[in-house]
Amino acid sequence: MKDDYDVIVVGSGAAGGQTAYTLTLEGARVLMLEAGRDYDIMAETPMFQTSRDAPLLGAGTPDKPFGFHDATIDGGWSVPGEPYTNASRDPARQFTWWRARMLGGRTNHWGRISLRNGPYDFKPRSRDGLGFDWPISYDDLAPYYDKVERLIGVYGSREGLENTPDSPEGCLLPPPKAPVGERLVRQRAARLGIPVVPIHRAVLTKALDHKRLPALLHPGNTAAQEILEQDLQKRIACFWATPCGRGCSIRATYQSPAVHLPPAMATGKLDILTNAMAYEVTLRDDGRAAGVNYIDKTTGKERHVAARAVVLAASACESVRILLNSRSARFPNGLANSSGKVGRYVMDTVGSSLGGQVPLLEDMPPHNEDGAGGEHVYTPWWLYREQKQGRLDFARGYHIEIATGRRMPGPGTAAGLEWLTGGAYGKRFKEEARRYYGSFVNFAGRGEMIPNERSFCEIDPAVKDRWGIPVLRFHWEWSHHETRQAAHMQKTFAEIIDAMGGRTQKGPEADGRKAIARGGEMIHEVGGTIMGSDPKTSVTDQWCQTWDVKNLFVTDGGPFCSNADKNPTLTIMALAWRASDHLLAAMKRRDI
Ligand SMILES: Cc1cc2nc3c(=O)[nH]c(=O)nc-3n(C[C@H](O)[C@H](O)[C@H](O)COP(=O)(O)OP(=O)(O)OC[C@H]3O[C@@H](n4cnc5c(N)ncnc54)[C@H](O)[C@@H]3O)c2cc1C
Ligand code: SF4
Numbered sequence: 001m002k003d004d005y006d007v008i009v010v011g012s013g014a015a016g017g018q019t020a021y022t023l024t025l026e027g028a029r030v031l032m033l034e035a036g037r038d039y040d041i042m043a044e045t046p047m048f049q050t051s052r053d054a055p056l057l058g059a060g061t062p063d064k065p066f067g068f069h070d071a072t073i074d075g076g077w078s079v080p081g082e083p084y085t086n087a088s089r090d091p092a093r094q095f096t097w098w099r100a101r102m103l104g105g106r107t108n109h110w111g112r113i114s115l116r117n118g119p120y121d122f123k124p125r126s127r128d129g130l131g132f133d134w135p136i137s138y139d140d141l142a143p144y145y146d147k148v149e150r151l152i153g154v155y156g157s158r159e160g161l162e163n164t165p166d167s168p169e170g171c172l173l174p175p176p177k178a179p180v181g182e183r184l185v186r187q188r189a190a191r192l193g194i195p196v197v198p199i200h201r202a203v204l205t206k207a208l209d210h211k212r213l214p215a216l217l218h219p220g221n222t223a224a225q226e227i228l229e230q231d232l233q234k235r236i237a238c239f240w241a242t243p244c245g246r247g248c249s250i251r252a253t254y255q256s257p258a259v260h261l262p263p264a265m266a267t268g269k270l271d272i273l274t275n276a277m278a279y280e281v282t283l284r285d286d287g288r289a290a291g292v293n294y295i296d297k298t299t300g301k302e303r304h305v306a307a308r309a310v311v312l313a314a315s316a317c318e319s320v321r322i323l324l325n326s327r328s329a330r331f332p333n334g335l336a337n338s339s340g341k342v343g344r345y346v347m348d349t350v351g352s353s354l355g356g357q358v359p360l361l362e363d364m365p366p367h368n369e370d371g372a373g374g375e376h377v378y379t380p381w382w383l384y385r386e387q388k389q390g391r392l393d394f395a396r397g398y399h400i401e402i403a404t405g406r407r408m409p410g411p412g413t414a415a416g417l418e419w420l421t422g423g424a425y426g427k428r429f430k431e432e433a434r435r436y437y438g439s440f441v442n443f444a445g446r447g448e449m450i451p452n453e454r455s456f457c458e459i460d461p462a463v464k465d466r467w468g469i470p471v472l473r474f475h476w477e478w479s480h481h482e483t484r485q486a487a488h489m490q491k492t493f494a495e496i497i498d499a500m501g502g503r504t505q506k507g508p509e510a511d512g513r514k515a516i517a518r519g520g521e522m523i524h525e526v527g528g529t530i531m532g533s534d535p536k537t538s539v540t541d542q543w544c545q546t547w548d549v550k551n552l553f554v555t556d557g558g559p560f561c562s563n564a565d566k567n568p569t570l571t572i573m574a575l576a577w578r579a580s581d582h583l584l585a586a587m588k589r590r591d592i
Contacts, residue, residue, distance in 0.1 A: 001031065001271055001273070001305075002029060002031075002271065004029065004102035005021075005029050005030065005031045005305070005306070005307040005308075006028040006029045006307060006308050006309065006399035006587060007028055007029075007030050007307050007309045007310070007311055007385070008029065008030075008031050008032075008033060008291060008292050008305055008306075008307040008309075008310050008311070008585070009023070009030055009031070009032045009033070009311045009313055009320070010033050010310070010311070010312050010313060010322065010564065011032075011033075011102055011105060011312070011313040011314035011315065011319075011556065012036075012103050012105060012224070012256055012257070012261065012272065012575050013033065013100070013104060013105025013106055013107050013256055013313070013315065013320070013556075014030055014105070014107050014110075014256060014556075014569045014576075015108075015313035015315075015555045015556035015557070015573070016032060016034070016105070016256070016311075016314075016555075016556075016571050017104070017107065017190030017256030017259070017260030017261060017264075017314035017578070018148070018256075018260055018555070018572075018573040018576040018577055018580070019250035019313055019531050019555045019576045020032050020260065020261070020264045020270055021151075021260040021261075021263065021264045022576070022577050022580035022581065022584075023226040023580050023583070023584065024264040024267040024269040024270045025218060025221070025227065025228070025263065025267060026218075026221065026224065026270065026580075026581075026584050027269070027584075028584060029269045030264070030270050030271070031270075031271050031273065031307065032270060032271070032272045032273065032535045033273050033276040033292060033294055033305070034103055034272060034273065034274045034275075034276060035101055035275070035276065035297070035314070035524070036073070036075070036100065036101035036102035036105070036274065036275070037073065037074060037101070037102055037103070037274055037275055038103050038272075038274045039073060039102045039103040039108065039252070039257060040257075041102055041104075041247055041248070041249050041255060041257050042249050043110075043259050044049075044073075045071065045114040045246060045247040045249040046069045046246050047246060047247075047248070047249055047494075048242065048245075049069055049443045050408070050410070050430055051067075051069075051411060052410070054067075054068035054069060055068055056068065056411070057410065057411035057498075058283065058410055058411065059410075059411050059412070060417075062076070062077075063076065063078055063104060064076065064136070066109065066245060066407055066417075067410070068111050069243075069246045069257075070245055070246060071108035071109035071246050072100050072102070072106075072109050073100075073101075073102040073108075073246060073249035074100070074101040074102055074508035075098070075099050075102065075106075076098065076099075076100075076102045077096060077097075077098060079101055079331065080098050081465060081466030081467075081473055082099070082101075082465045082466065082471070082481040083463060083465060083474070084097050084460075084471050084472045084473070084474045085460045085463055085471060085474070086473065086474050086475075086476070087473055087474065087475045088408075088475070088476070091227035091518060092478075092513065092518070093475070093476050094474065094476055094477075094518065094519065094524055095346065095348075095455075095457070095474035095475055095476040095518075095519040095520040096483075096518050096519065096520040096521055097317065097472075097474070097520050097569070098520065098523045099315065099318070099506065101525040103256075103257050103261075103272070103274055104112055104255050104256040104257040104261070105256065105315065106163070106315070106523070107151075107254065107255045107256045107257075107569070108247050108255050108257070109244075109245045109246070109247065110569060111201075111244075111245075111374055111375075111460075111567070112201040112202045112203055112374055112445070113199060113200065113201055113374070113375065113378075113401070113488075113567045114149070114152070114154045114156075114200045114201060114202045114254075114567070114569065114570040114572060115164075115199075115200055115380075115399070115566035115567055116145050116164075116165045116167070116200075116566065116570060116571070117138065117141070117165075117413070117564045117566050117571050118138060118163030118164055118165050118564070119137065119138040119139075119163060119165070119424065120163045120568075121138075121163065121448075121562065121564035121566065122134040122136060122137050122138050122141075122562075123561050124448075124450075124564075125402070128395045128396075129480070129536070130395055130450050130526055131383065131450045131451050131561070131562050132345075132451065132530065132532065132561040132562060133334060133561075134531065134542075134561055134562065135531055135532055135533040135541065136531075136542045137366045138165065138525050139219075140542075140578075141571070141574050141578065142165070144577045144578045145165075145167070145570065145571075145573075145574045146167065146168055146171055147173050147216075147217055147571070147577055148570060148573045148574050148577060149167055149172060149580070150208075150213055150217060150366060150559075151173055151213070151217055151259065152202045152254040152259050152378055153173055153202060153203070153204040153208050153235070153254070154167075154171075154173065154200050154201065154202050154570075155173040155174060155175045155176065155198070155201055155203055155204075155205045156172045156173075156175055156198055156199065156200030156201070156204075157172070157175050157197060157198040158172070159195075159198075159220060159380075160193065160199045161197070161380055161382075162384050163380075163381070164364070164380040164381075167199045172204065172358050173199065173206055173208075174205050175198035175199075175205070175376065176205055176240065176371055176372050176375070176376055177216050177371070177490055178198075178371075178376040178377050179369050179371050179376065179405045180361070180364070180369075180405075181358075181361055181403065181405050181438070181441055182196075182375075182376050182377045182402055182404055182405070182406025184358070184360065184361065184404075184441075184500060184503075184590065185377070185402050185404065185421075185500065186377060188499040188500045189379065190497050190500065191499055192495055192496065192499055193382075194379055194382060194400075194492070194496065195379055195380065195382050196377050196378070196379050196381075197375065197377060197378070197380065198376065198377055198378075198435070199375045199377055199378040199401070200570075201252045201372060201374055201375065202253055202254035203244065203252060203254075203373075203374075204235060204236070204237045204238055204253070204371060204550060205237065205238060206237045206251045207232075207233075207235070207236065207237050208232045208235060209232075210228075210229050210230075210232035212231050212441065213228065213232060214226070214228040214229045218269050219267060221398055223267075223552065224267075226238070227266045227267060228263055228477075230266070231262055231263040231266065234251065234262070235250075235251040235252065235258070235259070236250040236251065236252055237252055238250075238252040238253070238372070239252075240370045240371055240372065240373075241370050241406070242373060243253045243346070243373045243407075244372075244373035244374055245373070253373075257328060272427075273294075273305075275296065275297040275298050276294045276295075276296060276297070276303075276471070277294055277295040277297055277467055278292050278294040278314065278322055279294060279295065279322060279325055279392045279467070279469045280292070280293040280322065280326045281293075281310050281312070281322060281323070281324055281335055281549075281551075281552060282304065282320075282326075283325045283326075283328055283330065283331075284440055286540070286550045286554075287330055287548075287549065288357070288549060289310040289549050289551050289552045290305070290306055291304055291305050291306035291307055291310065292305055292310060292450060293511055294468045295465075295469075295565075300467070302340065306478060308551060308592055309551040309552070309553065309583060309587065309592050310549065310551065310552050310553070311552075311553045311554070311579075311580075311583070312334045312432045312552070312553070312554045312555070312558075313554070313555045313556045313557055314364075314422075314556065314557070315525065315530055315556050315557070316346070316525045316526050316527060316528045316529070316556050316557040317346060317394060317472060317525055317560040318556075319473070319528070319529060319554050319556055319558050320342055320343045320346075320457055320528040320529060320558065321457075321469075321471070322468075322474050323335045323336055323337060323342050323554075324337070324343060324458065324459045325459065325469060325470055330386060331548070333458075335546075335548070335549060335552070336529075336539055336546035336547070336548040336549050336552060337539070337548070338547070338548050339535060339536055339537060339538060339539060339547070341529075341530060341537065341538060341539050342405075342528065342529060342539055343454075343456050343457045343458050343472075343528055344453070344527075344528065344530070345451035345452070345455065345456065345527040345528065345530050345561070346455050346456055346457055346474070346476075346525065346526075346527045346528050346564075347449045347451055347455065347524075347525075347526050347527040347563035348449060348519050348520050348521070348522050348523075348526075348563070349446050349447065349448075349449060349517075349522035349524040349563060349565070349567070349568075350398060350445065350446070350447035350448065350449055350478075350482045350484040350485050350486055350489075350511065350517075350522075350563060350565075351425050351444065351445065351446060351447075351515060351516070351521060351522040352444075352445045352489040352490060352509075352515045352516055352517060353442060353443060353445065353489075353493070353517075354442075354489075354490055354493035354494060354497070354504060354508055355419060355440055355441065355443070355504070355505075355508075356441055356444040356493075356500070356503060356504045357436065357439055357440055357441075357502055357503055357504075357505075358439055358440070358441055358497070358500045358501060358502035359439070359501060359502070359503075360438045360500065360501055360502075361434050361438060361439035361440075361441075362436060362477075363427055363434075363435050363481050364406075364438060364439075364466075364505075366452060369405050369406045369407075369438070371405070371416060373425055375401050375402060375403065377402060378399055378400060378401050379399055379400035379402070379455075380517050381397030381398055381399055381565055382501050383397060384397070385578060387563065389437040392488065393484050394480070394482075394484035394485045394488065394565075395481045396447065396448035396450065396481065396485070396565070397447065397448060397485075397565055398445045398446055398447030398448065398485055398488075398489055399445075399446055399447075399565050399566070400443050400444070400445055400446075400489075400492070400493075401443075401444040401445075401446060402441070402442070402443060402444075402445070403441070403442040404438075404440065404442070406438035406440045409437070413433075413437065414429075414433035414436075414437070417429075417432060417433065417436055419505045420432070420436060421436075424518050434471050435494060441497065441500065441502065443489075443492075443493040443496065443497075445485075445486070445489030445492075445493070446522065446565055446567065447482070447485045447486070447489065447565050448485075448563060449478070449482050449563050449566045450479060450482070450560065450562070451562065451563070452476060452477065452479055452528055454476070454477035455475060455476050455477055455519065456474075457472045457473065457474045457475070457528065457591070458472070458473055459471075459472065459473065460472065460473035474519075474520075474529035476519040476520075478513075478516055478519070480512075482512075482516060483513045483515075483516050485512070486515040486516035486517075487509070487510055487511065487512035487515055488512075488513040489514050489515065490509050490510070491508055491510075491562065493508065493550060494507065494508035494520065524563065524568050525557060526557030526563050526568050526572075527557070527558065527561070527562035527563065528557035528558045528561050529554045529559055530558070530559060530560065530561040531544065531559040531560075532561060535547035535548075538561070539544050539554070539558075539559070540553070540554055540558075540559045543578070543579050543582040543583075544559045544576070544578075544579035544582075545579070545582065545583075550591070550592060551592045553579055553583060555572075555575065555576035555579050555580070556572060556576075557572050559575065561566065
């Protein structure tokens with residue numbers, strides 16, 4: 001470790017990775033504190049292991065909720081020794097919190113869906129009077145979306161659809177060919193006026209242009225360009241054969257330890273301390289951040305590190321926890337909390353899904369359906385006009401993620417077929433399993449949640465984690481906008497399944513309160529340190545810089561003041577890059 005860091009970055013996921021990348025490639029000395037253990041994507045990614053070789057045939061367990069081979073090493077719906085609590089006993093009013101304690105955080109096994117927020121998404125209150133407008137517009141963030149897409153590599157297309165921004169020519173990689181089931185969805189949804197277009201995912205359909213991109217991303221910075229040129233050549237195009245959720249040792253997909261951290265390390269300006277659980281930002285006498293207190297998990301000892309600036313990127317709620325646990329005479333209610341808004345307006349994504357069986361897809365001749373280890377196509381929100389005409393009973397919208405096809409069979413592949421087979425067994429069951437394999441389609445709605453006063457987190461006055469750090473207590477409530485949206489999703493999915501000639505085991509759920517997934521289940525936690533243009537009602541300004549402490553930034557999803565239907569990670573990275581540029585400029589001016 002050095003003794004003169006410019007910046008401490010807490011967390012190594014999408015936010016921490018992007019922040020450390022931008023800062024170090026532009027010359028800053030960074031110390032990254034990561035609570036999880038080190039993780040080597042080359043050595044530890046189980047790309048080719050089969051379910052047959054795994055305990056319980058690879059089925060999910062509390063330790064590995066998404067299956068034995070999933071990339072999450074230490075984490076999931078619960079983390080041993082690191083509890084959190086909910087104020088209500090009613091599951092509908094609880095938040096369920098997914099965490100990943102490993103280098104790279106949740107980016108090692110995320111779904112890679114990378115959608116830009118559109119112009120409407122930054123000004124929602126101006127459009128319908130609900131929630132908050134962002135202090136920035138789409139145009140402010142667009143250049144950073146371009147940069148992030150170019151660096152991480154995102155496939156997709158330009159469709160010219162409303163509030164679904166097109167990337168500049170040459171920014172995206174070509175989308176992969178959709179398999180037959182997804183094409184059938186596209187054909188039948190079109191009859192209902194529902195668009196189905198290539199989705200955007202952070203997967204390399206071809207190698208990135210190592211000659212052109214470095215100069216575009218780091219103009220005038222030859223050292224950064226050289227590092228990136230070398231690194232891009234080590235990232236190989238996808239070969240379409242393995243589930244991305246296990247991670248990707250050939251670096252064909254975005255994971256922070258595959259994309260952000262290697263070039264940042266190559267600068268020689270990044271030191272990473274794993275097993276370092278940050279719990280407090282310390283202050284100097286002048287009220288600026290001095291550094292961070294953390295527990296060295298390998299020894300249990302408390303340590304302090306100092307720097308000119310501190311960036312929290314520990315995931316939205318964990319950053320809230322650190323701020324609220326950083327109490328002092330100057331900030332008795334938690335750091336950067338003079339507005340009282342730290343922890344407020346926690347948001348997730350509205351989720352609801354419905355699956356069906358489609359006879360047209362039965363008994364397909366065997367053919368190679370290997371493809372992207374995730375979606376090829378999706379439906380962006382398409383009912384803007386109907387909503388404007390007042391024909392919908394909820395505000396905001398959702399997109400639809402579509403899953404079909406013959407994936408590598410797992411223990412659940414032929415399970416739950418009784419409603420189709422009438423309970424066949426033996427030889428007949430095997431024939432039936434072959435017949436139905438690959439004939440299912442699933443629609444998952446992902447919709448916008450409007451921030452509300454009843455969804456927030458605070459410090460639990462009684463409970464501490466194994467390190468003695470007070471934990472978060474959540475409060476949660478969906479509004480009728482979200483529950484009605486979930487009911488609308490169900491109706492839409494049933495219509496598409498019907499248009500495909502398919503059938504559902506259980507009809508669509510008309511009661512949105514039953515159809516909606518639990519808070520947190522979509523794992524799109526944002527808010528809690530919202531940005532705004534008024535220090536009295538927000539925690540950070542448009543640069544993710546806290547109003548109260550000039551050299552303290554939050555670059556995870558915390559500053560989101562609305563949560564559009566678009567999955568949040570691309571926006572997190574774009575905001576982190578923009579915030580880092582701002583921090584670099586302030587350090588250069590010696591303002592920080
Ligand atoms: C299964 C799954 C699928 C997903 N699919 C998508 C998708 O398709 N598209 C999309 O946009 N998003 C998706 N997401 C969400 C996405 O993973 C997150 O939005 C993104 O990772 C957030 O980045 P982050 O850096 O804020 O948090 P994380 O990636 O969680 O990283 C935070 C890091 O901080 C560390 N940390 C936490 N507390 C401390 C502390 N006190 N001290 C030090 N370090 C700390 C953690 O260990 C972790 O490594 C998915 C998530 C999951 C789990
Ligand atoms: S499908 Fe492609 S991107 Fe996904 S893990 Fe396999 S090689 Fe990597």
